[in-house]
Amino acid sequence: MIEVRDLHVFIGENRVLQGVSFGVREKETVAVVGANGVGKTTLIRTLMGLLKPAQGVVSLNGTDIGPLAPHQVVQLGVACVPEGRRVFKDLTVKENLEMGAYRKEARARMAKSMEWVTAMFPVLRQRWNQRAGTLSGGEQQMLAIGRALMARPNILLIDELSLGLAPLVVKEIFEQLREIRRRMTVLLVEQNVEMTLKNSDRAYVMETGRIVREGPSAELLHDPKIREAYLGL
Ligand SMILES: Nc1ncnc2c1ncn2[C@@H]1O[C@H](COP(=O)(O)OP(=O)(O)O)[C@@H](O)[C@H]1O
Numbered sequence: 533m534i535e536v537r538d539l540h541v542f543i544g545e546n547r548v549l550q551g552v553s554f555g556v557r558e559k560e561t562v563a564v565v566g567a568n569g570v571g572k573t574t575l576i577r578t579l580m581g582l583l584k585p586a587q588g589v590v591s592l593n594g595t596d597i598g599p600l601a602p603h604q605v606v607q608l609g610v611a612c613v614p615e616g617r618r619v620f621k622d623l624t625v626k627e628n629l630e631m632g633a634y635r636k637e638a639r640a641r642m643a644k645s646m647e648w649v650t651a652m653f654p655v656l657r658q659r660w661n662q663r664a665g666t667l668s669g670g671e672q673q674m675l676a677i678g679r680a681l682m683a684r685p686n687i688l689l690i691d692e693l694s695l696g697l698a699p700l701v702v703k704e705i706f707e708q709l710r711e712i713r714r715r716m717t718v719l720l721v722e723q724n725v726e727m728t729l730k731n732s733d734r735a736y737v738m739e740t741g742r743i744v745r746e747g748p749s750a751e752l753l754h755d756p757k758i759r760e761a762y763l764g765l
């Protein structure tokens with residue numbers, strides 16, 4: 533579903549991704565973990581068609597997205613929960629969810645999708661007509677996830693699910709991620725290495741623009757080197 537081969541991406545003069553390769557199979561949840569600044573968001577932005585590879589191939593759902601604009605990537609069935617949530621702060625919860633369903637296939641199923649999303653995150657129903665800017669950080673993250681799901685994607689990209697959120701909220705969101713994982717392919721990029729390894733099938737470890745380790749998440753979670761470098765154990 534996702535295939536990235538020898539990906540090089542520059543931001544200005546800065547060579548941020550330096551030959552990244554990885555793959556995600558259908559219905560798998562794969563994590564890319566690594567410290568702040570290693571290039572995780574750059575990777576997500578490239579997958580969405582927002583940044584163009586200087587070298588290498590990115591294919592999503594079997595299509596090389598190199599020449600595609602972001603809205604065309606969305607049409608392939610890819611949705612994104614961006615870093616920092618980026619909900620539309622002046623729009624209500626309901627309007628934010630509607631914005632997620634602009635894809636034609638999604639618009640026809642909007643009512644059903646709203647039921648699904650609000651069953652997953654009931655607090656969104658309570659906040660229904662409230663402006664998104666008035667929600668807590670956790671509620672905004674739930675809304676950002678809900679908005680992405682409204683597009684009925686088959687690939688969901690999530691950039692920092694847990695960043696800046698209280699542990700209890702993080703736990704709650706990861707619980708709902710289980711239901712999402714059953715239905716679609718998920719790529720999760722995260723600094724919270726432990727939580728992410730516990731909630732993914734396979735993982736890649738990234739350091740300054742390169743993948744340095746990969747394996748089943750359960751294996752990496754128990755790897756002494758990973759535990760020392762990332763879990764402070
Ligand atoms: N808009 C930008 N302008 C210049 N450098 C950037 C920009 N965005 C990111 N970078 C640099 O690219 C590197 C990777 O950033 P990023 O992909 O955001 O990492 P991560 O998401 O892993 O924290 C960092 O060194 C950062 O300083």
Ligand SMILES: [Mg+2]
Nearest residue numbers: 572573574615
């Ligand atoms: Mg980032």
